[in-house]
Amino acid sequence: MSPENMDNICTQDKLVSTQKVSKAARRREKRAALQHAQQTAALMNIQTDRSNSLRSVEMKKLEKELSARHLCLFEVPSDGDCLYQSIGHQLKIRNYPLHTLIGKIEMSNPEILNDITTDLTMKQVVKILRHLASYHIRKNMDDFLPFLFNPDSGEPMSIVLSYTSASTDFLHR
Template sequence: MPSPLTIPFLSLFRFSFNLWGFGGFSAKIQGMKNAVPKNDKKRRKQLIDDVAKLEAEMEQKQREELEHLKLTSKESKIDSVAVNISNLILENQLPRISKAQKRRDKKAALEKERKERIAEAEIENLSGARHVESEKLAQILAARQLEIKQIPSDGHCMYRAIEDQLQEQDCPLTVAALRSQAADYMQSHVEDFLPFLTNPNTGEPYTPEEFGKYCDDIINTAAWGGQLELRALSHILQTPIEIIQADSPPIVVGEEYQKKPLILVYMRHAYGLGEHYNSVTWLVNRATENCS
């Protein structure tokens, strides 16, 4: 099948051929006229009618050929323009991005946003409550040859800090064990703990049922521990627990016991969620002296 660019040439060739054929036909008509005697009016009249009819048909064919030639040329130009536009669109079309690449780009954007938020938070913390609190605690602990030992903020921080302190005394109680024992002790000494608990929504004292639910949450959830749980654990372990704070004197729970106290650091502004407990460890130089 000929390409669009060759159509005008073929049409022009056919039109030229028709013109040549018309010329030969005219010569043939002239010969026919010469063959009819001039005095034969009847045959000559018939010949004139036939020739006029044939000439009209030939002129009609010529007009049709010219129209066809124009139309073919116009269509060829349109097709050529369409092809050029299609090629231009394809050349300028952006490459398709795979789903895997989209996921990678999204992950990279989220990671970049996370790092920017962390950087902004760190800048803000340089003059914020968290930074001020950390500086005060560092000074208080340094005076006692101690430093903070970071504990994860996962709801178990108080129990994890005590677990860490017990490991220093070769007491391998786990977070789960500490939670279970604290709940059991509180349930067996209801009168020592129930009066200090109130419903956060109503402000009313806990009912026995609410107190039972509170103790159940200590065992089965990541509910935060506070002063009541610290008191229960100090009685269980028969060990004092000292809580160091930035803006207040240390609090000692279970001061009636004579063992070496477990030391926790209480921070009000450590994380966005608020309160947090850390453990402590000896400063490097003190630890080095003990080993020498």
């Protein structure tokens, strides 16, 4: 065989194998397109179901009512500080002087809050509110006893105290 014929045969083999791969590729593409169409249809059904769900209907009514009062929802991440963040948000939008809260906390180590600036970040507001809540609970223990002790065993619910006082070791105990 001449080298030209060998090149021709090799080229034809490549074409044949390329055709087989492209047919398989076309089948895969067709299958993927079909699967994508099914997923899109399923997502559309889910979104339609969600838009008609009780939660969605309730949210629409709530947003309409809030809009009429010139109010809006404020999303707070549920990260363990959500109570303090929501209170902090309300204090900030009402321009409450948050530095006055610091004076209400009796601390054994007041330098802890030295890094708090005039323009408070939400993290700093949460820190102040957490300290204030812990301080108030500890100073008014009698008011909180039913919530701080297990009614069955009488044992202290240390989880509540440690959760509330997270990062508040410098408060008077």
